[in-house]
Amino acid sequence: MTTPGLAGFIASGEDSQTCDVVVAEVLEALGQGFELLPERGAPRGGRRRTWFDTFDWRLYRAGLTLEYAAAHRGGELRLTGASPYGDAVQLVTGWKASRPHQLRDLPDGPIATSVSGVVAPRALLPEVTVTGTTAAYRLLNEDGKTVARLLVEYPAVAAGDVRPLPPRLTITEVRGYLTQARRAARIIAGIPGVWPVTQPLLADALHAIGRYPGDYSNKVAANITGRMPAAEAAATILLRLLDIVEANVPGVLRDIDIEFLHDLRVSVRRSRSALKLFGDALTAPLAAPGTALTGRKLARFAAEFKWVGDLTTPTRDLDVHLLDFEDTVRTLRAAKPDDLEPFRAYLKQRRVREFRLLARGLRSPRFVTLTRDWRERLTAIRDSANAGTAATVRSGQSRRAVVETTGTLAADRTRLAFAKVAKRGAAITPASPHDSLHDLRKRCKELRYALEFFAPLYPADSYGAVLADLKRLQDCLGEFQDTEVQIGEIRALATSMLAADEAPAVTLLAMGEVTAWLAARQQGAREDFERRFAEFAGVDGQRRMAELLRGGAA
Known part of the structure; x- marks a missing residue:
């Protein structure tokens, strides 16, 4: 001792x-x-x-x-x-x-x-x-x-x-x-x-061996400042997201655990949102000719990341079903746990097929070319924007007069994202179709990503308060949308199992009980929406957001 x-x-x-x-x-x-x-x-x-x-x-x-x-x-x-x-x-x-x-x-x-x-x-x-x-x-x-x-x-x-x-x-x-x-x-x-x-x-x-404890995180945590040129910050954020994507590819291909695919998907989704929020910053004229992206090239990269997102969706959906399977079984009242075993077996078989397609896509020249070209382009933009700023400072010109700063970019784009959430959420009534809540959820994700991208610019207290309210609203919308998606998927899987003659009657009855339970959860989320939205986008929420954006712009 x-x-x-x-x-x-x-x-x-x-x-x-x-x-x-x-x-x-x-x-x-x-x-x-x-x-x-x-x-x-x-x-x-x-x-x-x-x-x-x-x-x-x-x-x-x-x-x-x-x-x-x-x-x-x-x-x-x-x-x-x-x-x-x-x-x-x-x-x-x-x-x-x-x-x-x-x-x-x-x-x-x-x-x-x-x-x-x-x-x-x-x-x-x-x-x-x-x-x-x-x-x-x-x-x-x-x-x-x-x-x-x-x-x-x-x-x-x-x-x-x-x-x-x-x-x-x-x-x-x-x-x-x-x-x-x-x-x-x-x-x-x-x-x-x-x-x-x-x-x-x-x-x-x-x-x-060149490592340190905690050397990987799925957080954005980009090294940006408010006075940095907007193009440099945009490229820095997107390079960080690309790092996360590439770090997770080996774990996905080895199928070590389901979180490798989850982190990869989130970073792809963040990348797509970033291109929508401030992709135009990458098209600004920079110090070195030819480094800026054209609108057409930007659209091509956005389309390729959509392809990656679509490629990963089937396997991730099946992962979620299997991950939550034991919890789902515990909700059964009329049916027995064993009644759902054929459904579990079918999900596993389906996942084997979908994972094979996913692995083929991640090993394909298309994916390799996408990540290589994207990194080269972003690196050139980041370095060129930084060099252009240094040249401006040496010449004695005002940087603010030459390039948009990250602080301005963050305030403008985050304010716009919040305005979309507030407007669309306020228009939702109990009679609104389900698609209106789904669309609001997507707008909330874009706002959440905007806050995360520019987190280093914001005061910690006001950032934490806004993010906490937004998370609660997202949890409510996520519960509503996820249950709807699961209900649709279970119905589609039941149809596929019937077509393949792999669906005993007791299994179909148990699956029907699960969908009824999911529908009850969805209804509860719908009833909770109005309160959650008011907490986030009401008078107090708007005040907190305004304080946050002022701090970021400063």
């Missing part, structure tokens, strides 16, 4: 030989203050540790760390951090450190209970593996009694090749001899080249 109040240390150096010299100096210094004896059986070797997290670092963001330590037979999983059950260790067999694991692979116990609500529906991926040896020493006083122990760990990242990391030194306490342990720690701290540990081994290991 590590001594309370004592930190570990790192022996730093330019290379492993220098680190070894520092460790030798530590041992020599400790040997002058204590009798230093190697622990029986030291050094211990062959330790192999692998850290797991989801692709979007859900455990890390929740303050949790999941580590797998291999052993001769099986191994153990160790969960540390802010778990309600505290740190937990569980023995596992058959756990492969080199491949992804679904939640069902976790053994029952505190680890599965702690992480399931955080991780689902994502898979656990191996992030980095560290091997190494550990040498242990006993520190003895004048009476020959052990008063502390020194552990020297020699870690290395196993990433195709072996990449040594700086040795880590830890003093552990022997009960009743805390003063001596602290004295040993002070001796170590005084050695040149020794530094206190400031981050966990996981962070050092990731850094060695």
Whole structure:
């Protein structure tokens, strides 16, 4: 057990030989203050540790760390951090450190209970593996009694090749001899080249392979400022969205978990909305001739992203059905859960066929050409706009007179998006057709994306207030539209199952009960709409939006 109040240390150096010299100096210094004896059986070797997290670092963001330590037979999983059950260790067999694991692979116990609500529906991926040896020493006083122990760990990242990391030194306490342990720690701290540990081994290991915890997020989080030229900001935002699309393609093709496709689809949808909101900013004259997009080229890219969206829709719709299947089963009252099993089997078979078409499309020259050309064009626009601004500043001209700023662009386009939501929402009455709510939902998405695109420009408090109201309205509209879509899909699937002679009567009856339950949910959302819309677009909502836009423009 590590001594309370004592930190570990790192022996730093330019290379492993220098680190070894520092460790030798530590041992020599400790040997002058204590009798230093190697622990029986030291050094211990062959330790192999692998850290797991989801692709979007859900455990890390929740303050949790999941580590797998291999052993001769099986191994153990160790969960540390802010778990309600505290740190937990569980023995596992058959756990492969080199491949992804679904939640069902976790053994029952505190680890599965702690992480399931955080991780689902994502898979656990191996992030980095560290091997190494550990040498242990006993520190003895004048009476020959052990008063502390020194552990020297020699870690290395196993990433195709072996990449040594700086040795880590830890003093552990022997009960009743805390003063001596602290004295040993002070001796170590005084050695040149020794530094206190400031981050966990996981962070050092990731850094060695060019990564860091939390290095992927599906958030837009573009690096923009209010005074940036609008063309540069537009290209920067769209490049960020393209990064997310491309980061998720391998996970989609490997079919690791359904969230890879979800994140890819959201970024495609955001890209299409961005082109509608401020695509014209990409057509402005820039410093380098030929870098601006023409309206025709812009329309071609928009059409190609629509193709990608359409390509991914069938598989995503089936993923949602299968993801919600157990919840759907629990709504049954007249039918039995087993009555829906043929429906589940049909959904799985249908998904296999649709996923095959999706994978073919993402591997096609059409998709590869789209992402390559889009990146090249956006990069040229971003760099040209930036160069044009620098040239303007050098010439002493006013940037505001030459190019539209991002602050102005954000305020104008977000105000327009809000006006569309307010106007169309106010026109909806209880007698309005379903399509009117569907159209309003699309306008709300465009407004939501506009807010997210320009989030770095807005004051955090007013941004959070507006976004919270908008999310509640979107949840209501989403519930209304999603249930309508699901009802239509279930009816279409029932027809297909009948045509294929794969629909027992009890299954069709159970599917009918599910559609009735969905219709009741849809009606509840319709009744809740007026209140949600008033909260967002009423007098108070308009005031909050005005304050937000003033802050962004400033």
